[in-house]
Amino acid sequence: ETGVTQTPRHLVMGMTNKKSLKCEQHLGHNAMYWYKQSAKKPLELMFVYSLEERVENNSVPSRFSPECPNSSHLFLHLHTLQPEDSALYLCASSLGQTDPQETQYFGPGTRLLVL
Amino acid sequence: KNQVEQSPQSLIILEGKNCTLQCNYTVSPFSNLRWYKQDTGRGPVSLTIMTFSENTKSNGRYTATLDADTKQSSLHITASQLSDSASYICVVNRGSTLGRLYFGRGTQLTVWP
Numbered sequence: 214e215t216g217v218t219q220t221p222r223h224l225v226m227g228m229t230n231k232k233s234l235k236c237e238q239h240l241g242h243n244a245m246y247w248y249k250q251s252a253k254k255p256l257e258l259m260f261v262y263s264l265e266e267r268v269e270n271n272s273v274p275s276r277f278s279p280e281c282p283n284s285s286h287l288f289l290h291l292h293t294l295q296p297e298d299s300a301l302y303l304c305a306s307s308l309g310q311t312d313p314q315e316t317q318y319f320g321p322g323t324r325l326l327v328l
Numbered sequence: 329k330n331q332v333e334q335s336p337q338s339l340i341i342l343e344g345k346n347c348t349l350q351c352n353y354t355v356s357p358f359s360n361l362r363w364y365k366q367d368t369g370r371g372p373v374s375l376t377i378m379t380f381s382e383n384t385k386s387n388g389r390y391t392a393t394l395d396a397d398t399k400q401s402s403l404h405i406t407a408s409q410l411s412d413s414a415s416y417i418c419v420v421n422r423g424s425t426l427g428r429l430y431f432g433r434g435t436q437l438t439v440w441p
Contacts, residue, residue: 217371253433254433255332255417255430255431255432255433255434256372256417256431258429303371303372305371314359314360314377314379314421315359315360315421315423315429316362316374316377317374317429318374319371319372319373320371321369321370321371322369322370322371324369
């Protein structure tokens, strides 16, 4: 395994629910990422955190709210989602700016279905 | 516009056969190109990475090539196995900003016995 874990692995929620996705990395990395992967589409970068500071917010709707309490943990809080938000949500981590090749290690993802 | 295009979209081959997947990109500037393998229900795993000065890189039965002049890359899989069935994603890094990666849609490879 890559050292990046995500929970839950599967999630079904209604449009009025509030839920959170959790990511944890055990690699000593400084940067963490949230991606959305929809069928037949490239991975879409949502958020980037470097040393617990958000450095990228890729025009993501406010119904997605990230939280990075420390360099090992990353959360994605979800509320009032839409059916088109159904996708695989991937978390990744990397060494950050100290790695010129920016090798990202991905978690297994959370498969989200919004009804 | 910075883009990464992969072909074919899907591919079916028989076990033991070879195959080649293509990646064309328009991303600029260029720092490196990486091929990822993504098994169903899993996150992507890096197979190879090439910088501007490298034109080939091998990882077991996987061999990647890069032509930085024509902005093309290929991933050749030799003597395919059932476990090679996965999506193969080409990713180009501009290198200028953390997280600035450009992903292709992937090629879905199915290996039949």
